[in-house]
Amino acid sequence: MNKRSSRNKHHKKYQEDVKENKTYWKNAISIIISILIIGGVGFYFKNIKSPMDKKVEANSKISDVTKDIAEEEKKDEVIIKEPVKKTILISFAGDFTLGTDTKFGYDGSLPAAFINSGRKYSYFMQNVSSVFSKDDYTLVNLETTFTDSNVKAPKDGDIFYNFKGPKEYVNILTTGSIDGVTISNNHIYDYGKQGIQDTINALKENNIDICGEGYKILKEIQGVKFGFLGYTGWEYSNELKTKIINDISELKNQGAEVVIPYFHWGIERSYEPYDVQQNLARFAIDNGADAVIGSHPHVIQSMENYKGKLIAYSMGNFCFGGNSNPPDKRTFILQVKANMQDDKLVNFEYKVLPAMVSSRSDKNDYIPTLATGENKTNILKTLNELSPTLNGNIKDEFFDIKKVN
Incomplete structure (x- = not known):
């Protein structure tokens, strides 16, 4: 095999390796982007509540406030006793x-x-x-x-x-x-x-x-x-x-x-x-x-x-x-x-x-x-x-x- 044929052979293999590497990195980047997108969406949905969740939470907070007020009023309540x-x-x-x-x-x-x-x-x-x-x-x-x-x-x-x-x-x-x-x-x-x-x-x-x-x-x-x-x-x-x-x-x-x-x-x-x-x-x-x-x-x-x-x-x-x-x-x-x-x-x-x-x-x-x-x-x-x-x-x-x- 002459020198020119050998160079062509090596050049072809090099081109194939470059193409393979590009495909690898392209796939890797796609996977990373997918992970980031999926994680972000999950985080978003995890922290963004539905209207029903918000209503339940609001009712819970109102109940807690009402309970605190009732306890304070109980403390301040004057107990009226019949005179002895x-x-x-x-x-x-x-x-x-x-x-x-x-x-x-x-x-x-x-x-x-x-x-x-x-x-x-x-x-x-x-x-x-x-x-x-x-x-x-x-x-x-x-x-x-x-x-x-x-x-x-x-x-x-x-x-x-x-x-x-x-x-x-x-x-x-x-x-x-x-x-x-x-x-x-x-x-x-x-x-x-x-x-x-x-x-x-x-x-x-x-x-x-x-x-x-x-x-x-x-x-x-x-x-x-x-x-x-x-x-x-x-x-x-x-x-x-x-x-x-x-x-x-x-x-x-x-x-x-x-x-x-x-x-x-x-x-x-x-x-x-x-x-x-x-x-x-x-x-x-x-x-x-x-x-x-x-x-x-x-x-x-x-x-x-x-x-x-x-x-x-x-x-x-x-x-x-x-x-x-x-x-x-x-x-x-x-x-x-x-x-x-x-x-x-x-x-x-x-x-x-x-x-x-x-x-x-x-x-x-x-x-x-x-x-x-x-x-x-x-x-x-x-x-x-x-x-x-x-x-x-x-x-x-x-x-x-x-x-x-």
Whole structure:
């Protein structure tokens, strides 16, 4: 084979190889372009939603927004609850002189009545214990000592008395459903420091609450805190006024919703209060007291509506061992109904239960008894006549008093 033929042969093969390469690359480029086109279209259709998809998604978003709004409104919603109402009943009575003075004869005395009853502690409160047992709390003035001491405290004046009863007489209070006592009075020191300490110990040992002489009662009744204070009110002094302010404030700060002080004051056998009593009572109310109770004159005194709050200046005697036959045997139980709403005081209503210190008229048998007939009528009439600011509303049914401008 000559050189020219060989060149032609090689040239032909070269042309065939070039043609084959062009075809290869052409096919490769076509495949790549197809892949890119197919991928792009898939991506497009994957991310472009149909109208139905858009509607479903829009509804879903609206539902989520509505749900969020509802949850926010639920958080802001004020839950309206029905107010919780309750009624709390407190009873007050006058002087409990559960003992005697050694100057008195034994016959006709309170200790003699106790022995003659067969030593029954329940003898004394037999006609009123049902009243006290049905209330929520009962507070009285304990005007005697429970002590075995024979050392009398010296007293001024020509006529004076030193009262005491044995320690066991505390059971007269417990069997009579008495819950608390004030000991601020002119007989609690009749047997000196020993006498008052014996009395306090006897009361504490029998779970009788104490107010007065440095003691305060803060009692939770049906979930509401009540405060009771005791004072002797012989003078309208700055010292006493400061103590009243501080004591009421202390009880209020400790959560007392109602605070009622019980004063021992006044002039014996006088049926109307004098200026010291009036000034102290009104001062106490002006500084947060919700009502004021009083005792000492041995007779009932007027009641007063002061700024819509009640003052009972003297409850009189009640179970009184200081006289075997007092000429005025009239007394009463004052009941205070505290109407509460959500444990806050709404108002007070009052009820007077006329009573006599004895179950018989010819002598004192030391059995306080609810009055009936003429005695009941007389007591209510007397209280209304003595109490012009009550507008004749004092009665043995619950009554409300309004603030007088």
